Amino acid sequence: MNIKLTLVAGTALALLTALPAPAQPVEEFPTKPMTYIIPFNAGGESDVSARYQQSVWKDVTEQDVVIQYQPGAGGAQAWSQLNQIEGDGYTIMGINLPHTVLQPMEGSVGYATDELTPVHYFHYTPNAIFVQKDSEFKTLEQLVAYAKENPGMVTFAGSGANSANNLGQAKFDKLAGITTTYVPFSGTGPSMTAILGGQTIAGFNYVTSGVNVGEDLRMLAVASDERLPAFPDVPTFKELGYDMAGGAYRGVAVPDSTPEELRQRISDIVQQINEHPDFKKKMEDGGFVLTDITYDKMDAFMEEMKAEYAAGAEALGIGK
Structure with missing residues (x-):
């Protein structure tokens, strides 16, 4: 009898030992440092905004976040590998619009838009039109009038082909009833250099530029709903009669194996960071516009943006 009891007890102990450890309560996540992958080189808007987040991350989570860079193919190299990462919540990745909608429309990039799992879009950098500080064009209407009289002669430097800048330029042409020429450069820096050097008449760039x-360029209009704190004297396109607002949206994504409760928890963390006064000041001073596209709103937001970008892609000849 004693032998049988011993065997039963031993078997029960073995079964208990084999059971998985209780799952960590989601509200306690994270309990160790997180990794934040930026799919671009250091120094761009994605990196700058992530660094601002990093500066207050520990205040919100009591844990550090380590930023790593995985540049290549305009972000596609990293996004194509996102779902291969373990979905435990401890590795997140920066994600951008319109990139992740337009890239798959252009051709095979190793991922499809709907395969990615954004959990929060926390800001966008509005488009803006720039000219040299001593340009003859003092207002947007002067530039539009010249463009109407000289179709195709107004050249806009922008950050890459089929980018948010390019989409903005195409939409503005349609709204203003003009034809301008978009000149793509390999990034924001080279495109701004082109404007400063007189290689183009103007620039369709991000307001953060x-x-x-500084004062070497004049901003004629900004594509935000309201005037920005960093540029209170610059009118919005809407003020000037052109119904357009937008630019490049940036957010955080997770591997598709990440549980729903962790997706929501990470979205909550990003939202709390957006509300942190130090973070808000840095972003607003830098010309960024904070948004809170939370995880529960993501499906509806993505459907809206895919429809909008599909119309823009048609205007740019993408996917034809």
Whole structure:
């Protein structure tokens, strides 16, 4: 009898030992440092905004976040590998629009838009039109009037072909009833250099460039719903009669194996960071516009953006 009891007890102990450890309560996540992959080189808007997040990450989570860079193919190299990462919540990745919609439309890039899992879009950098500070064009209407009289002669430097800048230029042409020429460069820096050097008449760039370049350029209009704190004297396109707002959206994505409760938890963390006063000041001073596209709103937001970008892609001849 004693032998049988011993055997039963031993078997029960073995079964208990084999059971998985209790899952960590989601509200306690994270309990160790996280890794934040930026799919571009250091120094761009994606990196700058992630660094601002990093500066207050520990205040919100009580844990550090380590930023790593995985550049290549305009972000596609990293996004194509996102779902191969373990979905335990401890590795997140920066994600951008319109990149992740337009890239698959252009051709095979190793991922499809719907295969990615964004959990929060926390800001966008609005498009803006720039000219040299001593340009003859003092207002947007002067530039539009010249473009109407000289179709194709107004050249806009922008950050890459089929980018948010390019989409913005195409939409503005349609709204203003003009034809301009978009000149793509390999990034924001080279495109701003082109404007400063007189290689193009103007630039269709991100408003954050106005912070970096300072008084060497004049901003004629910004594609935000309201005037920006960093540029209170610059009118919005809407003020000037053109119904357009937008630019490049940036957010955080996770591997598709990440459980729903962790997706929501990470979205909550990013939202709390957006509300941190130090982070808000840095972003607003830098010309970024904070958004809170939370995980529960993501499906509806993505459907809206895919429809909008599909119309823009048609105007740019993408996917034909």
